[in-house]
Amino acid sequence: MRPSRRASTPAPLERTTSGFVGRDHELTRILAQVERExxxxxxxxxxxxxxxxxxxVAEELAARPGWRDARRATLTVRDGSTLAEVVALARSALGPGRGPVAGALAEELAALAAALCAQPTVLRMDDLHLLTDGDAALLLGHLTRFVRGSCVLVTSRRALPVPPPAPPPWVVRVGPLDLAESRQLCARLAEALELGPAAQDEVVAVAGGNPFYVRQAAAARAQGRVLDDDPxxxxxxxxxxxxxxxxxxxxxxxxxxxxxxIVEDAAVDALIRRYLIEDGADGLATHDLVRTRARATASTEAWGQARRxxxxxxxxxxxAAPDDARHALEVIRQRAALGEVGGALAAMSAHLRxxxxxxxxxLLLEPLAALGGGGAEVAIDLVRAHIHLRRSHVGQARAILALHAARPEARGFAPLHGLVATAAIQAxxxxxxxxxxxxxxxxxIDPRLRRRLILGQADLCALRGEHARAAALLAEAASADLDSDDARARWRRSRLIGLLFAARYAEAAEAAAAYRAEVRGAPTDLDVQLAMLEVVxxxxxxxxxxxxxxxxxVIAPAARAGALRELAARCYAGLAAWATxxxxxxxRELRAVERELREHGDVMFAGAVGYFLGRVALDAGDGATAxxxxxxxxxxxxxxGVGLAPMGWGYVAAAVAAQGDLARAAAILDELDGASLPGAAATAVARVTARVAWARGDRTAVARAVAAAGVEPPVELAVLAAASDDGAAAIERHRRAASAALxxxxxxxxxxxxxxxxxxxxxxxxxxxxxxxxxTAGAxxxxxxxxxxxxxYRDLLGLAVVLxxxxxxxxxxxxxxxxRALAGGRLDPVGQALVAAALDGGGAIARPDHAALLAAIGLCAAPPxxxxxxxxxARGTIATPAGAAIxxxxxxxxxxxxxAEAEGRPVGPAPLYRAVWQSRDYHPLRHRxxxxxxxxxxxxxxxxxxxEGGPLITTEPEGWCLxxxxxxxRIVRTRGP
Incomplete structure (x- = not known):
């Protein structure tokens, strides 16, 4: 609470004019500090x-409870005034009985401070810049040290430094109005002066954001005077x-x-004092309106000198700050604007990374477009293409490169063809x-470029699934001295690409983390490149x-800092969201990324993102979209020609199975039988195969799929394997496997x-x-x-309901x-069939896995x-696991x-005949x-x-049924070795 002090009658409150606009930021700053400063x-x-x-400010303070009864006083410093005169004026403005005291200036200042402390006061002192710097510093320093509970508002046309040990005053710099605020002020004046829109535009253009100049120019325009005197x-x-x-x-x-x-210190000081430039936290700059007037009044030659x-x-x-890319960009912009092709390209080469x-x-694309001639077209277009490729604008990059790649003189220019290869891979x-x-x-070519091109070949081989060739190329690239962080990171990046396309995900994740630990903190973007592969x-x-x-x-901070494009950041954020x-x-994230990649011709990465979108839809239980x-x-x-394409067919089978079409899923998987799949790709297909086999009740196929997954199958396969066995030991394995999976x-x-x-x-x-x-099951x-x-996860809801x-x-x-679950409409088709079977007590069961599940949890009798x-x-064989065969x-x-593919549904004569005899036509009289x-x-x-099974094929009105x-x-469609 503000202490109670002797009150006096406040002076009438001075109001701002109707032309006051803007200044919200400055007003907020002052009012936020007024209780402390x-x-x-x-x-x-x-x-x-x-x-x-x-x-x-005084108006706003008058509306505050603690300042409503504050004393208000104003003084204006005149040209030639001394400090003693100003102090006397200030004391006099505070009220009767506060005239000059006999004594030194220090006593006068002390009396002024004491008067301000005695009662809450809002004192406005205009034009204090008319004092010398020394006098102004002495006055302000005394007030900042000794005044409390009052507010002194000083206006000045220049900065007024207050040297230590006095605390500095709270400085508020008032710059020109921005264009919108200038228009707002001019519009208010136009109502009284009857100025049309064209006249208002003219006034704003010459006023430079200065409210006084706006008023002056508006008055001149209203009087019909030509505005040729730009203040x-x-x-x-x-x-x-x-x-x-x-x-x-x-x-x-x-x-x-x-x-x-800037070497011209005195000029900087003069411009700051005139408030033509601003000394902000980021450095020195001009206001937009001052910039416009400076450009308009400068000759072409002078503006060229300004750019230089x-x-x-x-x-x-x-x-002085080698990592501040803004200065590098500005150098390039200015060189390009001056038409200095060589200087601009040299700066680009030095600072592009x-x-x-x-x-x-x-941001280099615009200055690059302004350059041309001098035999530098190829170099300019290489930079343009490189930038477009980084943005995944593959179509634009290939169009630029095509202008030069076919020319005979470009055949020996290796950097051009290296970039052509990169663009072709992305396309x-x-x-x-x-x-x-x-x-x-x-x-x-020089050894460094050769090594990079060899790594490009290794990446290409990895994409194709030629893993032995890729490893040999990596070894060849590593045989040269990896003499820099950049060289080592490029090699490691290619190794990680090879591991990912070999589906050796655990190795890739471990290696990426180890590599990043080595480069972390280095002033490069290598950490980000490795992190992206690690996330995959x-x-x-x-x-x-x-x-x-x-x-x-890594990814999110790099995106905020601009080191990673938003598109790439959204991609890897989407992958992490999928994994969690x-x-x-x-x-949402991956759809946006895929759409933009497609739009700009980045076929390779768009396809990869589309694949992950399918995996997301599959996990969401939306088999059709997947x-x-x-x-x-x-x-x-x-x-x-991507080597991992067969793994994609495995997930297509999973999506088909998620829609309940097990026969079609099994047919897709049969086509993959014998396909050469690397690492985790074989495990992924084995996982899908086991799920489909389990759904069809084929326990032998489940066991075979688990065996194909290797010594340490994924936790899902371990659970399926245990669930498909009978007996007390199998049930215990099932519990352990489920607990380990959780x-x-x-x-x-x-x-x-x-x-x-x-x-x-x-x-x-x-x-x-x-x-x-x-x-435990309930928990x-x-x-x-x-x-x-x-x-x-819609595909899991049916299982949760029956549990x-x-x-x-x-x-x-x-x-x-x-x-209730059947009526709710949230179940996917497979889950709906499962819940319907449970409600029917087993009578509606069509899938063997549903029958086994419902029997295991006690909702129906065990199936025979x-x-x-x-x-x-291929061989025309029908056999039992015991060896009996036809x-x-x-x-x-x-x-x-x-x-069997009909899964218990009848098959009519026509479709059965066409499928078996491979005929397009069926005539009952001829073929029945x-x-x-x-x-x-x-x-x-x-x-x-x-x-012992009785008749296995029944005759139904619609046809025959197994x-x-x-x-x-279990149908085998391909001939084995």
Whole structure:
């Protein structure tokens, strides 16, 4: 609380004029400090609005409770006034009985301070710049040291330094109004002066943002006088040669300059005092309106000299701060504007990497477009193409490079062909990339460029899946001395690309982290390049926590600093979101990235992002959308020649299975049988194969897929393998595998994986059947439910519903859970079928995995054992796992395969005949006997293989139907070795 003091009657409150506009920032600064600071110095050129601002501050204070009754006083310093006279005027302005005291100036100052402390006061002192610097410093220093509880508002046309030990006053610099504020002020005056829009534009153009000049020019225009007397231009005409050089140089530049980079100290001081330039936190700069007037009043020759001055000054600034890319960009801009082609290209060559690290290289496109001639077209276009490629504007880059690549004189220019190869890879034209790299390597080149081109060949081989050749090229590149951070990072980047395209994700993630640890803190963008590849590896591994940590620690800060384009940052943020289970975020980010990449012809990266969008949709339980993305990406990758394309078909099969079409999924996987897949790609396909086999009730295929995954299969396969076995030992393995899966995904922050593992753990404990197991299953289900609420994992909702039903206390409560879920509309088609089967008590079950699951958790009776039949279409063999077989029956094998693909649904005569006999036409009178004879022979053959199963093929009104509850058919479509 402000202490109570003797009050006096306040003077009438002076009000600002109706022409007061803007100044919100300055007003806020003063009012925020008024309770802590006693003295405010408001600086600016004549007529800029200093006094109006001081009056507005007093108005605002008068509305505050603590200042409403404050004393108000004003004095204006006259030219030639002494400090003693000003102090006496101030004391007199405070009220009667406060005239001069007999004594030294120090006593006068003490009396003034005491008067201000005695009662809250708002004292305005105008034009204090008319005192000498020494007198002004003495007055202000005394007030800042001894006054409390009052507010002294000082206006001045120049800065008034207060040397230590006195505390400095709070300085508020008032610059020109911006264009919008100038227009606002002029519009207010126009109402009274009847000025039209054209006249207002003319007034604003000559006023330079100075409110006084706006009023003066508006009055002149209203009186019909020609506005040929530009006050700001007159002020500029009064400058000395050095002052004009500095002002025009700063006006020519777009980046503030540190004062140390300017050699004309006296000129800087003079311009600051005149408030023609501003000394801000970033350095010295001119106001936009001052810049406009300086340019308008300078001759062409003078403006050229100003640009040369700016280039040299920014070179000095860059020498003092080598990492400040703004100065490098300004040097290039000024050289280009002067038409100095050689100087501009030399500056670009020296600083392009710095500009790229700061995300400013795209700003070179405009000055590059202004350059030309002098035989530098190829060099200019190489820089332009390089910048477009960094922005993923591949179409534009290839169009530029095509202007030169076909010319005979360009054949021996290796940098051109190296860039052509890079653009061709991004465009998905791998043969063109191979030719360009060969052309570049055939030319005489220095060792560093040769090493980079060899690494380009290694990247190309990795993309194609030629991993042995890629490793050999990496070894060849490493045989040369990797003599710099840049050389080592380029080699490591290529090694990581090789590991990723070999699907060796764990190795890639570990190597990337180790490499980044070595370069972290170095003044380059290498850490960011390695981090991007690390995020891809971690996302593929499902380690969402680690992927997000890399994004937060490296990717996001690099994007904020400009070292990484927003498009790239969004891509890797999307991958991390996918890995952590934030699928809506991942889908939004990756869709935006894919759309822009496609728009600009970056086929390779757009395809990769499309593939990940398919994986996101698959995790979200949207099989149809996933199939669209994954099929498009895989078809494109196959056409390009990407070695990992077969893995894409595995995920296409997963998307098809997610839609409930197990036969079509199995057919896609059969096409992959025998395909050469590296590393984790084989594991991924094995995982999908196991899921489809489990859904079809083919336990032998599940075991075979687990074996194909290697010694340490993924946690999902371990759970499936244990779930597909019977007996107490298998149930215990199931519990352990589910618990390990839950710990695995939780540690990695993988939301979807944690939800799936929680459900798997609930199934395992319900399968055990103990009372304590039901409690554990309920806890695991609750944990999974928490993740399901956070992410739209629709394909897991059906499993969660039947588990909740299994844990319900009564059958009626269980049925209510199931019926409510069916009516809710949130389930995917497969989940809906599962819940419907559970509600029907097993009668509606079509899928073997659903039957086994519902029996395991106690929602229906255990299904009868099914006999597995292996149908080899190429050899015409139908066999049991025990070895019994019918061989050489191609038609019978094809009939059984087509009936099995229908998954218990009837197949009519026409589609069955067309599929088996490969005919487009079916005529009942001509073909029915052939078809019926084939079906009957198949029935007899199956009876010899499965004598205890009864009739396995039934006749229905719509056709024939295979009893899938009694027999499971695994179809082999390709001939083995």
């Amino acid at each position: 006693p003295v405010f110095v408001i600086c600016g050129v004549a007529g800029i609005g200093k006094t109006e601002l001081a009056i507005r 700001l231009a007159g002020s500029l005409a009064e400058l000395t040669a050095d002052e004009r050089a500095v002002l025009c140089g700063l006006a020519a530049a777009t980046v503030p300059l540190p004062r140390a980079a 001055w700016a280039a040299n000054a920014h070179l000095r600034a860059l020498a 710095l500009l790229a690290r700061r995300g400013l290289d795209h 998905g034209d791998l043969p063109a990339a191979e030719r360009a790299l060969a052309t570049a390597l055939a030319a005489p 590896a971690l996302a593929e591994l499902g380690d969402g926590a680690a992927a997000q940590a890399v994004v937060d620690a 289970g934030r699928l809506a975020v991942a889908e 199939e669209v993305w994954l099929r498009a990406a895989t078809v494109e990758a196959t056409a390009i 710990a695995h995904h939780t540690a990695r922050g993988a939301g979807r994986g944690e939800a799936w593992a929680g459900l798997a753990m609930a199934v395992a404990h319900l399968r055990t059947g103990g009372r304590g197991d039901r409690v 695991a289900l609750a944990r999974a439910r928490a993740q399901l609420e956070a992410g739209p 909740e039903a299994a844990l319900a206390p009564t059958r009626a409560a269980s049925d209510e859970v199931l019926a 054992a099914r006999t597995e039949l292996i149908v080899d279409l 061989r050489g029956r191609v038609i019978l094998a094809a009939l059984l395969a087509r009936l 006997n052939t078809l019926y004879a084939g079906v009957n022979r198949l029935r007899r053959a199956l009876a010899t293989l499965v004598p 009893r899938t509850e009694a027999v499971a058919a």
